[in-house]
Amino acid sequence: MSDEHRDSHYHDPFHHGSYPTSATGFSFSLNNSSLSLSNPSSHDDPQVFDSPYRSFTECLQGSSDYNTLALAFGLSPPPSEPFSSVKVEQNPVAEGGGETPVTPNSSVSSSSSEAGGDEGKKDRQQQEFGNGGESSKKVNKSKKKSEKREREPRFAFMTKSEVDHLEDGYRWRKYGQKAVKNSPFPRSYYRCTTQKCTVKKRVERSFQDPSVVITTYEGQHSHPIPATLRGNIGGMLPPSMLTTVVPPMGGTSFPQEFLGQMPSMYNQYGGVSSFYPQSSNTLTPPSQQLLLPDYGLLQDMVPSMIFKQEP
DNA sequence: CGGCTTTGACCCGCGC
DNA sequence: GCGCGGGTCAAAGCCG
Numbered sequence: 368m369s370d371e372h373r374d375s376h377y378h379d380p381f382h383h384g385s386y387p388t389s390a391t392g393f394s395f396s397l398n399n400s401s402l403s404l405s406n407p408s409s410h411d412d413p414q415v416f417d418s419p420y421r422s423f424t425e426c427l428q429g430s431s432d433y434n435t436l437a438l439a440f441g442l443s444p445p446p447s448e449p450f451s452s453v454k455v456e457q458n459p460v461a462e463g464g465g466e467t468p469v470t471p472n473s474s475v476s477s478s479s480s481e482a483g484g485d486e487g488k489k490d491r492q493q494q495e496f497g498n499g500g501e502s503s504k505k506v507n508k509s510k511k512k513s514e515k516r517e518r519e520p521r522f523a524f525m526t527k528s529e530v531d532h533l534e535d536g537y538r539w540r541k542y543g544q545k546a547v548k549n550s551p552f553p554r555s556y557y558r559c560t561t562q563k564c565t566v567k568k569r570v571e572r573s574f575q576d577p578s579v580v581i582t583t584y585e586g587q588h589s590h591p592i593p594a595t596l597r598g599n600i601g602g603m604l605p606p607s608m609l610t611t612v613v614p615p616m617g618g619t620s621f622p623q624e625f626l627g628q629m630p631s632m633y634n635q636y637g638g639v640s641s642f643y644p645q646s647s648n649t650l651t652p653p654s655q656q657l658l659l660p661d662y663g664l665l666q667d668m669v670p671s672m673i674f675k676q677e678p
Numbered sequence: 679c680g681g682c683t684t685t686g687a688c689c690c691g692c693g694c
Numbered sequence: 695g696c697g698c699g700g701g702t703c704a705a706a707g708c709c710g
Contacts, residue, residue, distance in 0.1 A: 540682060540683085542702070543684095543701070543702055543703080544684075544685075545699085545702095547700095548700090554700085556701070560681085560682090567701095
């Protein structure tokens with residue numbers, strides 16, 4: 368069977384054209400690359416914006432918090448703001464010699480999947496109490512078919528990095544690892560360790576370009592970034608991380624959850640990640656555009672445009 | 679000792 | 695209905 372789209376139930380909006388990129392897309396620009404994002408939850412998951420945190424749009428609107436948020440992602444205020452120069456300085460650590468663990472100009476792309484898939488595996492957990500699993504690993508069978516599963520909005524990032532697990536300020540616990548079909552690299556599953564926080568993330572490495580790590584966040588953090596940061600998230604990024612944010616087309620609000628989940632532009636090696644667009648109308652293919660092959664899940668998570676095939 | 683990773687088993691959804 | 699593969703659980707082991 369065709370395994371390429373096994374994950375189709377995730378309902379990638381990009382694949383279905385549920386909404387125009389121009390309406391929900393969001394693009395940043397770092398160096399000569401930019402990032403496009405779509406807001407998957409705008410129509411399906413109102414609760415996404417019903418959190419104590421403000422939407423990105425709100426942040427953009429003269430909020431003093433914006434700078435902090437922008438900094439947290441190595442972003443500078445949008446052009447509408449006083450300063451708008453694009454400037455991503457190489458990380459001193461990463462520059463340490465011609466040979467760096469992570470290319471400063473690493474690429475990151477992102478996309479999201481629509482909410483509304485399945486996410487009901489928690490049912491199992493709850494019912495776990497009832498039967499004492501004992502030796503036999505009976506994970507429980509009773510399932511609520513009637514209840515439609517809900518999938519949290521997801522955002523995928525392609526990051527050029529040597530390390531699989533990028534530091535993003537949150538604490539994660541690995542709860543699983545699976546071999547990825549057609550890929551020698553396994554996929555790791557992480558869950559936010561903060562109580563009541565159901566955010567998960569998957570990390571896998573592109574099998575064609577091992578230097579590329581695909582991180583997929585699912586859900587939104589219901590808590591601030593832990594203070595125990597090893598990275599630069601949390602408004603502690605150096606000024607050199609300032610870059611430009613290209614305002615969203617159509618004035619779509621930026622998924623706020625993304626703010627708290629986007630991997631640090633600084634990875635553990637200090638490499639600076641950059642983005643390139645997935646939207647055709649913002650297309651500015653960086654020289655280092657990633658060329659990924661037909662890659663099942665990835666294609667579901669990331670707009671197919673990103674996976675441009677070499678002719 | 680607590681927190682985390684590892685890993686095999688299990689569940690679930692989908693395509694055939 | 696069956697098989698496959700993704701996603702998750704949880705026991706066991708590891709580590710600081």
